[in-house]
Amino acid sequence: MILFNNIKIAEGIHELLGSLKERVEEQVSLKKWHEQKAVSISQNMLLRVSFIAGLSMADKREEQEILDMKLTANGTMHDTVFQRNNLQPLWSAVLKLRYQQTDIDIENPSTMRKIVNYEVKRGAEFLLHGDNLNNWLNAQVNQNSQNAYGSIPSLSLHIGHYEDDLEAHLDLNSTNIANTQILIAGTTGSGKSNTLAVLIHELRSISIDTSYPVNFLLFDYKGEFSDPANNDWLQLFEVDRTAILDPIVSPLPFNPFKDFRGKTQNEINLYSTELSNALMAIDSARISANMNNRLAEAIIKAYKLNGNAPIDFEQILKAYNSLRPDKKQDEDDSISSVLKQLIRSNLFIKEDRLDLVQESLIIKMDGFPKEGPIAKAIVYFIISKLNTLYEKLPKQAVENDLVELRHFTIIDEAHYMLGFDNKPLRDLIAVGRNKGLSIILATQNMDSFKSEHFDFYANAQYPLIMKQQSINDGVIKDLFGVSGGEFQEIKQAISGLQKGEILLKNPTAIALGMGKKYKKIKVSHLI
Incomplete structure (x- = not known):
């Protein structure tokens, strides 16, 4: 044949x-x-x-x-x-x-x-x-x-070849794997962008002709995927340039704030505290406890004045200034400065015009400083919106030892979003597990995925290690459960990785306590 x-x-x-x-x-x-x-x-x-x-x-x-x-x-x-x-x-x-x-x-x-x-x-x-x-x-x-299109597709992603030239696949939706989260750690020039493209291409190609298409939302920090010079990449993902959203050109077509109509006051109170902490974290602003409390109260007041419907940054600023002493209402402080930056940027519209889960989208991010508050706000509030949508979805379907996957959130240069307590990102992982939703995070160093706030390595099915600028011994020991000679062997293998090569855990060898604790893959060249 x-x-x-x-x-x-x-x-x-x-x-x-x-x-x-x-x-x-x-x-x-x-x-x-x-x-x-x-x-x-x-x-x-x-x-x-x-x-x-x-x-x-x-x-x-x-x-x-x-x-x-x-x-x-x-x-x-x-x-x-x-x-x-x-x-x-x-x-x-x-x-x-x-x-x-x-x-x-x-x-x-x-x-x-x-x-x-x-x-x-x-x-x-x-x-x-x-x-x-x-x-x-x-x-x-x-x-x-028979309607073959009604079946859940087997998302076994062909991403390249092992050292023995056998095909390398990542199983994303069989019932015997814990989750579908993928982490990619690799320095500039290691082949991260190509690896991301291979993963998206496989997800879309396998699922697009079925009743269970897998959509994605990609935060394009470097602007590679949204560059007109790379338009041929888009057809690999079964999208065109209408999938690209540029917040500099036009506000993102949805309201990122929650709708609390018909909800309890306690839910609004909890959300206001979370949101006030986030607004300060994305600008690394140091504020007093009184200012933080005032911002939380302002968010509560804005919702009350708006009938608990979704609010916006202008309503928060107006409510915040109304709670300040009269003499200081016209003066800028850390909080009003952040809110004014967000208002000037005009990032979001006031009503939803698309469903982030039902579309495949690329958010163009290269027009904003990567470490600046606007870039962080865009990612933070979009992820927060995704969580709101996820909560309303029914549980994923299960059929013939396969589970339904609906959507992947993909963050390139994710280290910019991991340096603070990013509750929406943590919630996305928790909520998405039973809803057919997942993440792909790409960053430059392995240690970015583990902080005082959250250990992404411990929760990821597939941590993929590419060429590193520096190697964190502690991460290797925790990830592979090794010491002594095995530790040195893995460290040497990571040091020897070439562009487009990946090291990942070998769960069979780890479970049996014998053989190499890792596998090496040469990723297919796509872009």
Whole structure:
């Protein structure tokens, strides 16, 4: 049987698929449904349909055109394009049938990849011609066939290869793993961005054509993923530039504050204390106990004046100043200074216009100083909003030893958000565990994940260690449970990591007390 895997996309295919995507979406996004979310067709689906359309045609294949096809250095057809519904044997048989009268060596892996691209190209060109697409969309379907799209997909992410060249997978949603949290620690130039891209690409490619798509929210601190020069990255994640939100250009389309209508006063009191502490922490402001209490009271007052509906920073500042002595109401202090910065930045609108969980979004962060209060406020309040949404979701579905995953919050340069008691981030981990929600945190040093406030290493299923600028002995000992010679062996292995290589725990060896306590993975090159 021909195995359809690791197939690079040939030159010109992306452009053809882009044209086909526009044509399909024009036909299925009817005007009478214009108030609903527009239909979006995944790249997986476009590749699969074009491949099938190409194979369906029995006319002669142009051998020289196949051999002349040029495969790109990056951009790969995800294996799930061909694995859906376990139809690989069928595709293999039809492909052999179509090429049995040719001199092409279909058993040659390089030639076979060109053949697949050739069939995709033929199929896409066929569907773009005349009324062919319309005829395909209106074809009769066997309504009695099993709905494979209703099943929870197995999120076994293929991220690279082990040292023995075996494929390396991360199991994210089988019932035998504790959680789905992923930590990535690696210095500049270690390959973190590519690793993040591989993880997102796998999550989206595997799930996008099912009834259980996994969405994501990425805080893009360096601006790599939102850079127009990297637009081709977006199609790897099944999104386009509409997924990018830039708070400098336009306020984020939701209100981050909680809605306490119908709630108890005690809930508002607890929230006001948490919020006042956070507003000071994100600016590292040192304030007196009286000022902190006054800010908490101001938040309570703002809610009362607003009928317990979601408030905004201007209402908090107005309430805060009203509680200050008359002579000082026009003077700035640490609290009013932070609030005015947030008001001037105009970060959020007053009502929700999108659901953060139901969309895949990239928040452009490179326009703000990474350690500044505005960047911290954006991440803090978005995570707080996610928690509010998570609380309303039903428990994740479970089916055939697989659990549903809904959403990943991904923070690059996460160390900027780990240096204070970030309660929303801790709550996200606690609430998300049973709701199909999780996190991927990427930072430069291993020790960033453990502080006096929280030990993220102890709660993560997959701590992934990449090339380090400095190695924290204590973290290694705690993470791998080693000492003596084993400790030195792991420390040396971390020191020897090259760009794109990952070290992770070997739970089997740790449980058995024998063998190497770690595994090394060479991550697939994607971007």
